[in-house]
Amino acid sequence: MPATYPDSAQLKGRDRKISEALLNKKRFRVLGLTPDDVIKYFFQGNAAVAILVLVLIMVFLLREGAGFFGQNLRNLRIYRLAGLEYVDFIKREVEAHTELTRAANALRMRQFDAYLKEGKTIEEANEALAQYDLFATAFGDTVNEVRSIASDMTEAAVAIKEKEQIYRDTLEQKAMLLRAGRSAEAEAVVASSVDFKSEVEALKAMQPAFLAANVEFASKIKAALALGGREPLQAPYMGPFNQLKKHAETYLNSFASVEAQMARWTNDQPIPWYESVTAFLFGREWLTASFWQDWYGVIPLFVGSLLVSAIALAIAVPLGVAGAIYVSEIASAAEKGIIKPYIEFISAIPSVVLGFFGVAVLGQCLRAVSQTPWLSWFPGFPMSERLNSLTAGCLLAFMAIPTIFSLAEDALNNVPRHFKEASYALGATRFQTIVRILMPASLSGIISAILLGFGRVIGETMVVLLCAGNRIAIPDFTQGIGAFFQPVHTMTGIIAQEMGEVVPGSIHYRALFMVGIVLFIIALGVNFLAQRIVKRYRISIG
Amino acid sequence: MNATFETRMDTLPQAARGSQQGAPDTSDPMIEIDHLDFYYGANHALRDISLQIPGHQVTAFIGPSGCGKSTLLRCFNRMNDLIEGTRIGNGQIRIHGIDISDPAVDTIALRRQVGMVFQKSNPFPKSIYENIAYGLQIQGVRDRRRLDEVVEKSLRGAALWDEVKDRLHTSALGLSGGQQQRVCIARAIAVEPSIILMDEPCSALDPIATAKVEELIHELKKNYTIVIVTHNMQQAGRCSDMTAFFYLGQLIEMGKTEKIFTNPVQKQTEDYISGRFG
Numbered sequence: 001m002p003a004t005y006p007d008s009a010q011l012k013g014r015d016r017k018i019s020e021a022l023l024n025k026k027r028f029r030v031l032g033l034t035p036d037d038v039i040k041y042f043f044q045g046n047a048a049v050a051i052l053v054l055v056l057i058m059v060f061l062l063r064e065g066a067g068f069f070g071q072n073l074r075n076l077r078i079y080r081l082a083g084l085e086y087v088d089f090i091k092r093e094v095e096a097h098t099e100l101t102r103a104a105n106a107l108r109m110r111q112f113d114a115y116l117k118e119g120k121t122i123e124e125a126n127e128a129l130a131q132y133d134l135f136a137t138a139f140g141d142t143v144n145e146v147r148s149i150a151s152d153m154t155e156a157a158v159a160i161k162e163k164e165q166i167y168r169d170t171l172e173q174k175a176m177l178l179r180a181g182r183s184a185e186a187e188a189v190v191a192s193s194v195d196f197k198s199e200v201e202a203l204k205a206m207q208p209a210f211l212a213a214n215v216e217f218a219s220k221i222k223a224a225l226a227l228g229g230r231e232p233l234q235a236p237y238m239g240p241f242n243q244l245k246k247h248a249e250t251y252l253n254s255f256a257s258v259e260a261q262m263a264r265w266t267n268d269q270p271i272p273w274y275e276s277v278t279a280f281l282f283g284r285e286w287l288t289a290s291f292w293q294d295w296y297g298v299i300p301l302f303v304g305s306l307l308v309s310a311i312a313l314a315i316a317v318p319l320g321v322a323g324a325i326y327v328s329e330i331a332s333a334a335e336k337g338i339i340k341p342y343i344e345f346i347s348a349i350p351s352v353v354l355g356f357f358g359v360a361v362l363g364q365c366l367r368a369v370s371q372t373p374w375l376s377w378f379p380g381f382p383m384s385e386r387l388n389s390l391t392a393g394c395l396l397a398f399m400a401i402p403t404i405f406s407l408a409e410d411a412l413n414n415v416p417r418h419f420k421e422a423s424y425a426l427g428a429t430r431f432q433t434i435v436r437i438l439m440p441a442s443l444s445g446i447i448s449a450i451l452l453g454f455g456r457v458i459g460e461t462m463v464v465l466l467c468a469g470n471r472i473a474i475p476d477f478t479q480g481i482g483a484f485f486q487p488v489h490t491m492t493g494i495i496a497q498e499m500g501e502v503v504p505g506s507i508h509y510r511a512l513f514m515v516g517i518v519l520f521i522i523a524l525g526v527n528f529l530a531q532r533i534v535k536r537y538r539i540s541i542g
Numbered sequence: 543m544n545a546t547f548e549t550r551m552d553t554l555p556q557a558a559r560g561s562q563q564g565a566p567d568t569s570d571p572m573i574e575i576d577h578l579d580f581y582y583g584a585n586h587a588l589r590d591i592s593l594q595i596p597g598h599q600v601t602a603f604i605g606p607s608g609c610g611k612s613t614l615l616r617c618f619n620r621m622n623d624l625i626e627g628t629r630i631g632n633g634q635i636r637i638h639g640i641d642i643s644d645p646a647v648d649t650i651a652l653r654r655q656v657g658m659v660f661q662k663s664n665p666f667p668k669s670i671y672e673n674i675a676y677g678l679q680i681q682g683v684r685d686r687r688r689l690d691e692v693v694e695k696s697l698r699g700a701a702l703w704d705e706v707k708d709r710l711h712t713s714a715l716g717l718s719g720g721q722q723q724r725v726c727i728a729r730a731i732a733v734e735p736s737i738i739l740m741d742e743p744c745s746a747l748d749p750i751a752t753a754k755v756e757e758l759i760h761e762l763k764k765n766y767t768i769v770i771v772t773h774n775m776q777q778a779g780r781c782s783d784m785t786a787f788f789y790l791g792q793l794i795e796m797g798k799t800e801k802i803f804t805n806p807v808q809k810q811t812e813d814y815i816s817g818r819f820g
Binding site: 332333416418419420421422423424425426427428429432436437440441 | 619650653726729
């Protein structure tokens, strides 16, 4: 049968159909967009919104925070101009004395308890301590004169500072009136600027009185030290007592430098602009809403955050990584089916609930454990506070475990199966395979898991606010491990706690934003580092 | 059980190797399989397999995909233990006369005697040197001189020494595919096994690299018993002494390679070899 070929008319018709189909002129369009375009722009728009929001947050943070440095510089300048700095020389001297008195009283308490334990009655104990009390009372009273001068000077300095504040408030009022167009009323408001030079002269006029009192003070301390006698306490407490005496000697020797500092001081030494930055970044004090002087130093908060995070990671990293190794390498399918969802469920617990648990249960438990007698050899035990960095660190560790576990497990699972098989085929044990092949091959993945866990921990707010104890102070690291049992405050906690109370636009408000920026930069840095490491890891596996 | 296994494993191959210096003695079967049944969960993967693999020869397993030849190979060093749900239902596998399907067998010692080379070349992401030395290091060998010696000997044994001697401490992942596969062979022989299992060792290699590996297999059989799984009929013909043909989990036929390829007994074997199915 001969083949039938289409004639040329038929051919033309078919060509046209094909070309029509290919050009697809009849395709459905909305506003000139095909459905494909619409879908593309939809997803593009979503991605753009996410990026835009991030940019907006950064801009907003910077805008609110940037004004801080100017305000802080003025804050620091007034501190010097109004003579607060000058008075602080004396106040620090008085505070150091208070510190010593407190130590002396604490020592008395310990000796007193020891006497009671021996079976003495309260009266007998007091009697035995009579010699010591002579010393302690006399020592405590030595400061009275200097303290009263200090408080006079404090009042004077605060008065100067207040004058400056009133001056600025009136200026503000005037500007507001002018803005409102009530220029006649504005004229009536008179703002008189403060003449710091002469005001501070009045303050400095008190110096001779102080110097005289200081000489008296020193001689009284020497007398008090002699009152203690040779052996006012029992042997185990004589060591600390002699220590205390030594501290008192050094204290006495520091008087000369205090006086020299005061003599050198003038209120017109300029404060360079960068000091408002360094005072924030390296300031060791965060003190707000004080009648005297506000300090915005991020260090105590930063150290608090780091300390709590370090405790959390020290607990969470071994648990999370070991859990991931177990689930990915050792567990049977049934175990995997139980363990994985359980660990991942932890991240679903609201942090406020965990914080509540920490306040109600964990803090109490940890302290009870630390108070058991047979653990008293452990440095820092017993803990003095129920809520401290350890309590918060334990809970944060609990929160970081799912993050570290999941990511580390992914990293381990991403190690190609054939590495593992090759190792087993060479006669390696499971432990050798895990330690020598799997861990090195997934190390960067595990490190990035740890970094992201760190990011999770340092950004966590509710738990630390509830459980870290919220004392704004750098932990006393001279106590060694004991430093981990001290209450701290954190960067996140301070923002959550204080943001609701501050006046928008005030220096305190802006300082909190600066803390936020520091947190933001840390989180950004950690995430950036984690991503870099993950990228390198992909390359190394090849 | 373990003690006897270890001592026999340690003494036998050396003795056997010593007597092999002249003409290979093929009468002594190295691996004996008796009525073996193997399961992946409910899946009956190997059915009633009985065969004997002679020492110091190359035995090729051929057959279409899914016929169980790789599964059988992985039974010899108990690699199937790593896969959950696998079990030997019936039968025995004896290596040097010891039943290795016994759960009491120390798989670590077994795998040091029965080395394996995989389909995809899988050097560790470490240096060439560390790859070869790994097998000894996990046995606790720390002596640097001994390690150096073994690395050189193994690389020479795998015909790779001249190509890599100047870059022993660079990553093994930087080598070509054929070189990587020879690193894997060197790694396997570094622990001095008596048997080397090869699971399609050339399927990812180009013809030139394949030729080198085949040449190497020919060299290795002087010292090792080799079992190779291959899809490549010509390869089986070129480099094996014995050939076993599997189909659907059953051993259809086993015999001298030239006989299987020229005059098979079974119709299925003939069909497969002549390319009518598979």
